[in-house]
Amino acid sequence: MPQRFSPGRCARLIVKIGSALLVDADGSIRRDWLATVAADIAAAHAAGQQVVIVSSGAIALGARRLGLSKGGRASLEDAQAAAAVGQIALSQAWAELLGSCGLTAAQILLTLDDLEDRRRYLNAASTLDRLLTLGAVPVINENDSVATAEIRFGDNDRLAARVAQAARAQGVLLLSDVDGLYTANPHRDAAATRIDEVTHIDARIRAMADGGSASGMGSGGMASKVEAARIAQAAGAHLAIASGQRPHPLAAFLAGGTGTVFVADPVRGARKSWLAGRLTARGTIHVDAGAADALARGASLLAAGAVTIDGRFTRGDVVEIAGPDGRFARGLAEYDAADAVRIAGRRSAEQADILGYAPRSALVHRDHMVLL
Template structure:
């Protein structure tokens, strides 16, 4: 690492509000369950950041993995019921361990369990936002985890990387730190030898030819480097710099930020509503647009009118989030639709002036729309 830190590292080191994500492999083992020494070392680093005047939200995986050993399970279960059972045991153990460890520093750990609905549904999203902000204002350390006990789809061991990126934007964090069992991003599998660490990522060009892989090797985590890179890109595209390194280096990561791989922010901050539309909300349908509508929506930042819609897919109600795609089916925007799916076929391709007065409104208003591709710049 060079003596002079990059702007991304300086931003992480100076961040007043920071989200820290730690994976299952950093806190647990497949055979012994929760490792309290590793957890306490992480708490030491977080407490040090708080003592320096920072606010920290900890996104912690490990609930399911922590429940294996107490239930006598020797390997990660495949059926949903057993996964939920392990989560219910492990979540209690994880919360208790964090509470006891933070008590050493006079800090209160606050457990916050989120499900997909809590980031997909706008009202839930705002409630989670208010709760986390209030906890930070009261001096607590929120410990966030996916509520695996009641989640019914895509329960995975420790893949909370995307959740961490969403939480970072939700709380207006100044930086995101991703901690795992690997000390940096490499251009290949470091276990095979010959791979080189990538210390700075300033844009897509720095990732050219990088094989991030897909899964972890610890037996308790599934996020892997690919998941972390995806979360880093999501955060950076929203104006949040990211530092990725090993949990063993948490002190340095939350101190001088002179370890691991730093990802520079590549985009600008979005409002909470626009970010929710772009990255958190679940889409229930698709609207196909002609080229003129694509230009109006993406380049002109204008509302989508019935005349620009060529086809409708899915079952949705007015107020739901839908995807807007170009003639080739490429996603160009997302937005809140003003009509039910059953109403739209009679309006497709028609000029607003040809419609009855009660239907002379936008299909998706510009205020409820976010472009998902960059506008075309003309000289």
């Protein structure tokens, strides 16, 4: 399974490193360990693989320098201040260690909106592509200094998966303080066993995930990693959760190390991949069972199948579609919310009189919709 992430089979690889691996308990950078990661990246680069790093650690590093309690996470203001200070130290460390291996580091700080807004997403994708073709190693983190509680990724696992979409990567490697997904939390249940491969994320797989961060430094947990896997799979990228607690963790994993691999889905079109990976939506269209079945077979969402409309959205905004069993699709609205409310449940023949103009073919067209 690790060979899916080798240079010969994975031209572009996203490597995410969590705070618990990068920062010691006293808040200092683990430079000796990080130097082995830089050496692994240099070896992958020499073998023809382009690597993007998604690096946590800024808040933990800044908290130490500012003397903040709870690792800088006591409040949003503390986290923002800690990130502003820690990001400088983090970027400097990466630049020095990659530079010592003959590589050029490039820093990119992203917010949720940078990847949720289609135009900004395409700009980010273009920048990533140019940096990689020039031989640079992008080092990416969430821009925690300006992110708010309402508008943020909140963890770098999902950020890594979204970066994989933007970079058109074939693989994502989440280096963690655990070596994969277990049937239960291995820190609490000695009988828990690791799952080697996941081809489909369902309720059973989600139930195994634990939302807590074992180290207390990070903001994620296994739940965020499983959600990241869903995003990566939809983008056509394999995702692995593997231990980073040894020196040269990337080389160790590729040499046959253990972990959990989430197998990629068939590659979708670029727009549908972006839709599947989004974390926010402007509203929800609730549909009846008949409409849900029709959409599952590839149909567009007609107004007649809509039951209720929630949210405030305009034409072109992303909306979610929920059936009797919950959310199952996402797409671009063909109507403003107000007009969608007016024609929900109505047949096509009635819509022109209600709207005062010729109705469009669907509330959400199948060409701009993706099943989740």
